[in-house]
Amino acid sequence: MDNNSELPIQTEQLAGGTVSWGVLDNIINWSRANSLWPLTFGTSCCAIELMSTASAKYDYSRFGFEVVRASPRQADVIILAGTIVNKMAPVLKRLYDQMADPKYVIAMGACSISGGPFFYNTYSVVKGADHIIPVDVYIPGCPPRPEALIHALLTLQMKIKSGLTREQIRAVNYDYENNYK
Numbered sequence: 001m002d003n004n005s006e007l008p009i010q011t012e013q014l015a016g017g018t019v020s021w022g023v024l025d026n027i028i029n030w031s032r033a034n035s036l037w038p039l040t041f042g043t044s045c046c047a048i049e050l051m052s053t054a055s056a057k058y059d060y061s062r063f064g065f066e067v068v069r070a071s072p073r074q075a076d077v078i079i080l081a082g083t084i085v086n087k088m089a090p091v092l093k094r095l096y097d098q099m100a101d102p103k104y105v106i107a108m109g110a111c112s113i114s115g116g117p118f119f120y121n122t123y124s125v126v127k128g129a130d131h132i133i134p135v136d137v138y139i140p141g142c143p144p145r146p147e148a149l150i151h152a153l154l155t156l157q158m159k160i161k162s163g164l165t166r167e168q169i170r171a172v173n174y175d176y177e178n179n180y181k
């Protein structure tokens with residue numbers, strides 16, 4: 001019998017052929033994690049880094065994120081890349097509400113985390129996306145590099161594969177060496 005560390009099934013060679021089995025929850029989580037379709041919400045300069053992450057050099061399609069959707073009804077994770085102004089806040093809330101569960105939110109860059117350089121003396125900027133919708137993953141930086149976005153996406157994948165709920169995803173740090181800490 002051999003264990004495939006990626007696909008959560010086990011296989012065994014028997015006289016009549018090969019038998020595979022696994023826990024249905026694990027297979028569903030594995031499938032879900034490997035097909036996270038992003039809904040883009042690129043509102044300013046961080047969106048350039050997001051586009052770069054999708055381009056040939058970084059190519060996040062290697063990990064199952066290539067099907068970027070324009071419709072929230074077909075998306076699993078919304079990537080907030082850029083400044084969120086008060087005028088956009090109700091639109092963001094509506095997009096989030098139209099996404100089907102389970103859904104995840106990534107705040108990419110200082111603006112979507114806290115308002116960024118517009119935190120002070122700006123009447124029009126929302127000081128953090130979590131004032132509008134729940135955020136699961138925060139990526140610091142102004143802007144974060146594509147490697148940081150890929151790291152965030154892969155960490156989210158690992159947590160989903162582990163069967164964590166959204167609340168647990170937000171609460172638990174992932175350590176690639178020792179799983180959780």
Ligand code: SF4
Binds near residue numbers: 144
């Ligand atoms: S965090 Fe920096 S790079 Fe990103 S949208 Fe804000 S100002 Fe632009």
